Amino acid sequence: MKYLDEYRDAEIANKLLEEIRRVQTQPWVLMEVCGGQTHSIVKFGIDDLLPAGIELVHGPGCPVCVTPLELIDKAHAIAARKDVIFCSFGDMLRVPGSRLDLFTVKSQGGDVRIVYSPLDCLKISRDNAQKQVVFFAVGFETTAPANAMLVWRARQEGIQNVSILVSHVLVPPALTAILDSPWNRVQGFLGPGHVCAVMGYREYEVISARYKVPIVITGFEPLDLLEGVLLAVRQLEQGRAKVENQYVRAVTREGNVPAQKLVVTVFEVCARKWRGVGEIPASGYRLREEFRDYDAERRFEVGSINTQEASICISGEILRGIKKPHDCPAFATECTPAHPLGATMVSAEGACAAYFAYGRHPKNQIAPAGGEQAASATAAPANPEGAHS
Ligand code: SF4
Structure with a gap:
């Protein structure tokens, strides 16, 4: 498949592996930040192909995973209401809360709908003026612009029967929390390609300089990941620490500036709880006060749901x-x-x-x-x- 196979070429992969073996002289621990990168690494066995001394550990960049259980329960409580049409991307429907998932809510009569863009909710709101339409706004910085656009357009068009249930998290504070931990093992990062396509990578330059840690903004295909590893290992072996951009076909240093402006117009930074990790200061977005009428947590008063994670889980x-x-x-x-x-x-x-x-x-x-x-x-x-x- 054109544009995909060219990033899965076995001959080039072998050359990159040879070069990694040539430059590596000692053990290193690298973290791939994104869940999509983790998936590709495991799917293609990239970690098994690397020299024994290079260990890949898996980072916090799966937004569905880090959405707190109590927020999922809040989503279910809202979705079960007779006056609500609950809209979500498909990947949240099978995520279980404490008791059920959105598929079950739907089977029990809840009006749960899969949408392919948050903006689909505008039409649903117009077509169902007697109902409340709620979008489950989960994700990293990557999905924030489209969710911000939904709220912005709703206000512009005077649409009142739409709101969003926000669970936006931000990557840089999570990396800082990892590096600050006394148990930290990570010596270099394969940075989040999709997030940086929106946000650019200036924030990562600050982290790289402060912690003296290489960060290579990396894509998701096998050759992207092998090249990301090579660039990170080369920096570590040479005692350098800076941000390098492997994913040049999608990422620039500045990122998508109009999208960033829209995000800061609608959202402000706040502390957020990450499932499995706990609260990280300044690690998420919430709606700014002037847009809080569109906050589903406020509109439906579900703020008091509390849940317990399985104690065995690590x-x-x-x-x-x-x-x-x-x-x-x-x-x-x-x-x-x-x-x-x-x-x-x-x-x-x-x-x-x-x-x-x-x-x-x-x-x-x-x-x-x-x-x-x-x-x-x-x-x-x-x-x-x-x-x-
Ligand atoms: S219980 Fe264990 S296997 Fe399941 S999510 Fe937690 S760490 Fe993973």
Whole structure:
């Protein structure tokens, strides 16, 4: 397939691997930040191809995974109301809350609809003036501009029966939290390609300089990831630490400036709780006061729902690169994609779900029915609805 196969060329991959082996003289730990990158790494076995001394650990960049359980429960409470049409990208519908998921809410009579753009909610609102239309606004900086545009257009057009349930998180504060941790193992990052396509990478230059850590903004195909690893290892071996842009076909230093302006017009930075990790200061967006009428949490008064995560789950340590899915005793036994217990199993982009989908079971465990092939065939693609990365 043109534009895809050219980033999966085996001959070039082997050359990049040879070059990584040539420059590497000592062990290094790198973190790929995005869930889409994790999915590709596990799917194509890139971590297994790397020299033994280079370890890839999996970062917090799966927005569906880090959406707090109580927010999912709030979504379900709103979606179950008779006066609500609840709209979401498809990848949130199968994410379980404490008791059920959005598919179940729908089967019980809730009007839950999959949309392909937040702006679809404007037409639904116009066509259903007697109903309240709510969009589940989950994601990193990548999806914030479209969600901001929904609120902006609604206000411009005087549409009152639409609101958004906001769970936006920001990547740079999460990287800072990882680097500040006394248990941190990460020495270099493969930075988030999609997020930087919107935001640029100036914020990452500050982090790289402050923590003296290489950050290579990297794409999602095998050759992108191998080149990202090569650039990061080369910096580490040479004692350098700066931001490099591997993903030049999508990312510029400044990013998409009009989109950024729209985001800061509608949203402001706030503390956010990350599922499996806890609250990180200044790590999310909420609606600015002048747009708070469009805040579904306010409109439907669901602010008091509290939930408890499974105590066995170590997804917080996985999301910070301290542990891997195999370190969890529940992996592929009590916890599977059909019955996820924690953050990193709820979405196809989560590290635990990726390990499960591609048959990375501990040696004493049996692969899922039908083996790896069946698991791969049923696994959702790296960015299932092209929505949340
Ligand atoms: S396998 Fe399940 S319980 Fe274990 S860390 Fe992953 S999500 Fe949590």
